[in-house]
Amino acid sequence: MHKGVVLVVDDEAPIRDILSFYLKRAGYQVLLAEHGRMALEEMGRLLPDLILSDLRMPEMAGDELCQAVKGDPRTRDIFFVLVSAMDGLASKIGGLNLGADDMISKPFHAQEVMAKVESAFRLISMRKEIKRQNLELTRFQDRMTAELALAARLQMGLLPGIPGLAAGLSYTHRYLPAEGIGGDIYTIVPLPDHSVAFMIADVSGHGVTAALISAMVKTFFESQLRFGGGPLAWAQGMNRDLARSTLAEQFATAFLARLDPVQGTIRYVCAGHPAPLLIHQGAAGGRNHISILGGKGFMLGIDETLPFGEQTCGFEKGDRLVFYTDGLVEVEREDRQLLGEEGLLEICADLPGDREQAADLIIEQAIAFNHPAPFTDDVTLVLLDRV
Amino acid sequence: MLNIQTRQEGNASVVTIQGKVNFEVTAQLRDVIRDTVTTLQPKLLVINLESVSFIDSSGLGLLVAARNSVDKNSGKLHLCGLPPQVKKTFDQTNLTNYFSIFTTEQDALRGA
Numbered sequence: 472m473h474k475g476v477v478l479v480v481d482d483e484a485p486i487r488d489i490l491s492f493y494l495k496r497a498g499y500q501v502l503l504a505e506h507g508r509m510a511l512e513e514m515g516r517l518l519p520d521l522i523l524s525d526l527r528m529p530e531m532a533g534d535e536l537c538q539a540v541k542g543d544p545r546t547r548d549i550f551f552v553l554v555s556a557m558d559g560l561a562s563k564i565g566g567l568n569l570g571a572d573d574m575i576s577k578p579f580h581a582q583e584v585m586a587k588v589e590s591a592f593r594l595i596s597m598r599k600e601i602k603r604q605n606l607e608l609t610r611f612q613d614r615m616t617a618e619l620a621l622a623a624r625l626q627m628g629l630l631p632g633i634p635g636l637a638a639g640l641s642y643t644h645r646y647l648p649a650e651g652i653g654g655d656i657y658t659i660v661p662l663p664d665h666s667v668a669f670m671i672a673d674v675s676g677h678g679v680t681a682a683l684i685s686a687m688v689k690t691f692f693e694s695q696l697r698f699g700g701g702p703l704a705w706a707q708g709m710n711r712d713l714a715r716s717t718l719a720e721q722f723a724t725a726f727l728a729r730l731d732p733v734q735g736t737i738r739y740v741c742a743g744h745p746a747p748l749l750i751h752q753g754a755a756g757g758r759n760h761i762s763i764l765g766g767k768g769f770m771l772g773i774d775e776t777l778p779f780g781e782q783t784c785g786f787e788k789g790d791r792l793v794f795y796t797d798g799l800v801e802v803e804r805e806d807r808q809l810l811g812e813e814g815l816l817e818i819c820a821d822l823p824g825d826r827e828q829a830a831d832l833i834i835e836q837a838i839a840f841n842h843p844a845p846f847t848d849d850v851t852l853v854l855l856d857r858v
Numbered sequence: 859m860l861n862i863q864t865r866q867e868g869n870a871s872v873v874t875i876q877g878k879v880n881f882e883v884t885a886q887l888r889d890v891i892r893d894t895v896t897t898l899q900p901k902l903l904v905i906n907l908e909s910v911s912f913i914d915s916s917g918l919g920l921l922v923a924a925r926n927s928v929d930k931n932s933g934k935l936h937l938c939g940l941p942p943q944v945k946k947t948f949d950q951t952n953l954t955n956y957f958s959i960f961t962t963e964q965d966a967l968r969g970a
Contacts, residue, residue: 675915676881719926720884720919724951743951769952770915773922777956803878803912809943847880848914 473500475592478519480510480536481554482528490523493581494588507531511539519549520595521588523575526555534569541570548598550591554579619679623652626682629689630657634826637661639732642855643826645834647798653849654681654723655796656689660696665733668696668705669855672725672771673744673796677849680721687716688723688771702727703781706740706771710779713772722772726764726794730786732857737786740779743770745797745812748819749784753791754856756824761816764792792855793819793833798848802841810840826854862890870967871900876909879917887917891924899931904966908939913947925957934958938966 477499479490491501502519504510506528522540526533533553540546551570556577567574573591575584626648633643638661646655654674661667670692674681691712695705705727713722726747728739737749746765753759764784769777786792793815800810818836822829833852838845860883861876871894879887895903905921907913921937928935938960940948948954960966 673915675919676884719923720888720916722919722922724915743953745950767949767952767955769956770918773956797915801912801914807911809912 474498475520475595476500476502476517477588478502478504478510478513478522478524480504480507480522480524480528480533482506482525486525489581490584493585497585497588499588505530507533507536507539510536514540514546518546521550521552521591523552523554523584523588525577526553537569537571550595552587552591554584619651622679622682623648626652626686629686631659635659638665638667639857640667640730640855641826641858642853643830644854645830645850645852647834647846647850648682649677649798649847649849652679652682653677654685655798655849655851656685657794657851657853658689658692659855660693662696662729666729666731668692669728669730669794670705670725671744671747671794671796671851671853672723673798673849673851674723675721675770681849684713684717684721684723688713688725692727701729701781702738702740703779706742706768706779706781710742710769710771710773710777711775714775717772722770724770724797730855730857732786732788735786735788736783737764737792738781738783739764739766740768740781741766742768742779744768745795745800747795748793748816749786750791750793750819750822751787752789753793753819753822754789754824754826754858756822756829758821761819763812763816786857788857790857791822791829792853794851794853794855796849796851798846798850799833799837799852801848802837802844802846804841804844810837814840826856830854860886862887864890864894866898866900867904867967869900870902870904871898872904872906872963872967874906874909878911879913879920881914881916884916884920888920888923891920892927895924895927895931895933899933900928901933902967903928903933903935904963905935905937906939906963906966907937907944908941908963910941910944913944918947918951918953921957922953936960936966936969938963 481487487503494501502513504513508531524533550572552573553571554575635642654677657671672688674684691709695708724744725742726744746763749762751760766782768779800815863874925935936958
């Protein structure tokens with residue numbers, strides 16, 4: 472196995488011979504050419520790693536050859552050493568400006584040339600390694616990007632279709648994950664007794680892990696619904712499921728509710744989640760009174776023994792609920808101001824009746840408030856009207 | 859930017875955090891807390907949050923995990939100096955009732 476391929480270009484046979492002798496002895500494969508044109512022909516058969524070329528030659532001189540090699544994308548990475556009888560700085564700078572990687576002045580000692588060749592090959596092998604790693608990284612990145620895009624599509628498929636309708640309720644959402652896929656999830660499930668189960672959750676962190684857990688949260692919620700019961704039982708069950716199946720730092724804030732359009736009530740558990748807003752008669756738009764569906768509860772998944780509390784409030788025909796995750800209101804601006812619940816209350820104080828327009832307006836105003844800081848966390852907004 | 863400092867006060871380790879605690883910096887903070895807990899096995903770990911401007915859910919997760927790992931060594935975790943913004947996040951998530959929270963670092967050290 473040879474150490475690499477060197478092309479020696481010189482019109483003087485004795486120089487070709489002596490360089491060839493030393494190079495072969497050091498373990499290189501040697502190609503020979505008498506001038507630039509012949510060198511290019513030779514390269515058509517086999518591409519060298521390094522070219523040692525004389526400057527002055529008939530047919531095609533070394534500078535011309537250098538420009539040809541460095542101007543061609545297929546050959547420009549070949550290490551080019553120009554051998555020139557013109558000693559002095561000006562000629563060296565001239566050669567390097569042509570694109571040569573190094574210069575040797577004539578007359579030379581064979582040992583000097585060999586030392587340059589050895590050092591050039593160290594660089595060449597480093598370059599090759601970097602190129603190889605780059606290629607590997609690019610391939611890896613392409614694969615990851617494609618997989619993330621697929622996962623993102625899948626995650627979008629986990630969200631309810633919009634505009635949505637369920638048992639006297641109409642809803643829409645805006646879902647803006649921070650990294651293509653995210654840890655926010657929400658779901659709406661009609662129950663057999665004509666009430667509707669609602670859950671919105673935000674898994675700690677973002678990215679792939681959070682997305683995986685968010686899918687688990689949805690499954691845990693749905694399996695709780697099969698046991699019947701209400702938000703308190705659901706929260707306790709989900710808390711247990713999450714605490715048992717996730718790592719120490721992973722948990723979710725969640726808001727779980729049973730919306731009952733017949734009774735006109737909402738039973739809910741707020742598990743460390745930003746409190747939703749209830750805009751009284753908000754479905755018609757305009758200025759309305761807003762209630763905050765607060766409640767102090769632990770996040771789900773911290774510890775299976777932690778207690779939760781359930782609350783109830785009224786839910787009249789024409790009322791509008793605004794659910795969101797903290798990414799919407801917790802962007803820290805340069806001046807350390809956050810939109811916060813107060814800011815969101817202001818935005819929601821005067822919304823259009825049209826749900827889609829109202830959702831767009833909330834997102835636009837939040838972005839305008841944060842400007843120029845972008846959303847950094849996953850953002851989910853759900854508007855739900857009792858029509 | 860996150861700045862973390864640790865020091866010993868008798869049997870207690872004090873970790874002082876300065877800056878914004880979010881997803882990007884949790885790895886750095888996790889290492890410091892893990893090293894402190896495993897190498898020093900303090901009877902009391904005090905985390906001073908006085909100069910934390912913002913904490914997100916990953917930061918909260920880290921603190922919960924810290925409490926659990928201190929618990930395992932039969933130690934205690936005390937938090938202190940929560941600024942209003944951080945206090946609000948703790949209130950909302952009910953973590954105010956999960957952690958032992960003190961106003962000043964002296965109180966946190968004495969509360970052992």
